[in-house]
Amino acid sequence: MSNPSLLILPGDGIGPEVMAEVRKIIDWFGAKRGLAFDVSEDLVGGAAYDAHGTPLHDDTMARALAVDAVLLGAVGGPKYDNLDFSVKPERGLLRLRKEMDLFSNLRPAQCFDALADFSSLKKDVVAGLDIMIVRELTSGVYFGEPRGIFEEGNERVGVNTQRYTESEIARVAKSAFELAMRRGKKLCSMEKANVMESGILWREVVIEVGKDYPEVELSHMYADNGAMQLVRWPKQFDVIVTDNLFGDLLSDCAAMLTGSLGMLPSASLGAPMANGRPKALYEPVHGSAPDIAGQAKANPIACILSFAMALRYSFDQGAEAARLEAAIQQVLADGVRTADLMGPEGGVPVTTSGMGDAIVKAL
Amino acid sequence: MSNPSLLILPGDGIGPEVMAEVRKIIDWFGAKRGLAFDVSEDLVGGAAYDAHGTPLHDDTMARALAVDAVLLGAVGGPKYDNLDFSVKPERGLLRLRKEMDLFSNLRPAQCFDALADFSSLKKDVVAGLDIMIVRELTSGVYFGEPRGIFEEGNERVGVNTQRYTESEIARVAKSAFELAMRRGKKLCSMEKANVMESGILWREVVIEVGKDYPEVELSHMYADNGAMQLVRWPKQFDVIVTDNLFGDLLSDCAAMLTGSLGMLPSASLGAPMANGRPKALYEPVHGSAPDIAGQAKANPIACILSFAMALRYSFDQGAEAARLEAAIQQVLADGVRTADLMGPEGGVPVTTSGMGDAIVKAL
Numbered sequence A, B: 001m002s003n004p005s006l007l008i009l010p011g012d013g014i015g016p017e018v019m020a021e022v023r024k025i026i027d028w029f030g031a032k033r034g035l036a037f038d039v040s041e042d043l044v045g046g047a048a049y050d051a052h053g054t055p056l057h058d059d060t061m062a063r064a065l066a067v068d069a070v071l072l073g074a075v076g077g078p079k080y081d082n083l084d085f086s087v088k089p090e091r092g093l094l095r096l097r098k099e100m101d102l103f104s105n106l107r108p109a110q111c112f113d114a115l116a117d118f119s120s121l122k123k124d125v126v127a128g129l130d131i132m133i134v135r136e137l138t139s140g141v142y143f144g145e146p147r148g149i150f151e152e153g154n155e156r157v158g159v160n161t162q163r164y165t166e167s168e169i170a171r172v173a174k175s176a177f178e179l180a181m182r183r184g185k186k187l188c189s190m191e192k193a194n195v196m197e198s199g200i201l202w203r204e205v206v207i208e209v210g211k212d213y214p215e216v217e218l219s220h221m222y223a224d225n226g227a228m229q230l231v232r233w234p235k236q237f238d239v240i241v242t243d244n245l246f247g248d249l250l251s252d253c254a255a256m257l258t259g260s261l262g263m264l265p266s267a268s269l270g271a272p273m274a275n276g277r278p279k280a281l282y283e284p285v286h287g288s289a290p291d292i293a294g295q296a297k298a299n300p301i302a303c304i305l306s307f308a309m310a311l312r313y314s315f316d317q318g319a320e321a322a323r324l325e326a327a328i329q330q331v332l333a334d335g336v337r338t339a340d341l342m343g344p345e346g347g348v349p350v351t352t353s354g355m356g357d358a359i360v361k362a363l
């Protein structure tokens, strides 16, 4: 049997720097744990635009559809700010999500003990925090038609369409309930059913899907109250499920609560392929951080933890994922720190590659 | 000349309780400062539904359009959760906003010194915080057509439409720039121009309007990053301007940062009327709090501060507004505390009406 295949898309800004460290980890698992991958690499975002005039070449799209999992670094940067909407770096990422049909985006917001002091929130509010946001990723206002800027009378009007079918809601709800079953069996669904009909349908379908999961305690919250409650007492949540746009804001808010932004991975999952594995793309929650790109300052842990998620969700290697996560905990406990993790209590300062090396050593 | 007119709509839950305290304040200004108002009262939300089968009677709507300013308590409650969408309590509030054309919603997020410890955020992150969120209130996905739940093939689809014309964006941007001129001269506009065409138009128009305000330092942020930055270091902001839906989430997030939710007022302003005053509705940021309704526990300060905003924005009585605000600061400094403000360091416990009385006394 051939090795499972990985497509690596480092992208822009700090993407290539953090991805270089992930490759060290992949190599280690190949050499020491008999987990060899066929790894290929390609361009996405601004890097693809520079090379091909498009943020995602059709060949790259085809490769992404053919591999077992995609690892992505980050896209975007000020250099591309004035590009036409249709070729902005973000369009490359959105095309991957849409054409791979990655409807379920898992975004853990976890507070690492060694880093609880980094949060702007009080320590007791965030210490031990471990919630999972499931964001719908292939529909809603991100993709709904009609969209665009149109002439109307003697002025322009900007239009986007929020649009959810029952089946789109049902499949992401199902994935959130499944996840809740493997975690604390508590699921909170967030929408604006008091204002939006799409939110009413969302709530109805989530309740319907929930009938298959009687063990899961289901609750509903308006998304504005959700933003408040995340700030007030985030530990009230276990799994949260919400739509594409609310998920964008709420997951970023939740990520920032932890104070561990450079540490947070994400998984975007689709339907099972012929081999039983889900279509999948893994990427850090942080962006391309153009301000520190090229300075060996970036923290590669979020991207390395994204590979750990790949081990768990794509390759059924939960034990190996846990091994990698434990190595990272170890390195943090030893005080090894990239610049973003350097607090008043000091630590052992390392570069991006120093962090990668320390993790390989801990493994 | 006749007295200026106020329409009071106490609404549901704690609305009537906190509004009773506002009336004491209004009476005091009439008796002691020669600022008499013609006050009338009417129903909105669930209370209106119970009486008339609609969350806002046409007569009430007509009165709201005729007065100089409206003061609203809060709408909604579990009793009304299963009502049809078209008669939910919220529809009453949304109709007021839309028909009065209150396009500019001012939501201060201010941290009161005496209460900084109540925030879930670290004290240095929020102490002295004073930002103003200007939320567009009459358009966007709250009102865009088409909307509804439709049959499509053999399933249902929920649809809402995000829709902004140039002039809708321009008028709220203008009001935000005007406000920034009277404050710290810094304005941050938030949208998702990387994903939504309506966000692109939003950004373009804000930049265009900004040309008339060269003194104001204008910046732009994606709304997801905005949510993050509010949590990370809210003091980086002075005035924020954003659309209806983003404003809903971001202003609630900002309000919760302060730890002073029971303290935050809001003003919703429209175009000037024949008498030069803007169409205006004032209401607390907090909701109807059904869990504590009827227990004399509610904090009336947010609603009283909403009346202070009315003095400032509708009646050009900035000095009197400041007098009222100072009285509230005084009462807080004296340790007078409703239940929500009672921290570990104790204080003088009072009921809703005890707080109103203390403020009248301080005046």
Ligand SMILES: CC(C)[C@H](C(=O)O)[C@@H](O)C(=O)O
Pocket (backbone or CB within 6 Å): A090, A093, A094, A248, B194, B195, B224
């Ligand atoms: C880069 C951008 C298109 C993207 C989004 O809005 O989904 C990002 O903010 C995210 O959350 O992954």
Ligand SMILES: CC(C)[C@H](C(=O)O)[C@@H](O)C(=O)O
Pocket (backbone or CB within 6 Å): A194, A195, A224, B090, B093, B094, B248
């Ligand atoms: C009650 C509801 C309709 C309203 C809104 O969504 O605008 C509320 O959340 C608010 O922010 O004033």
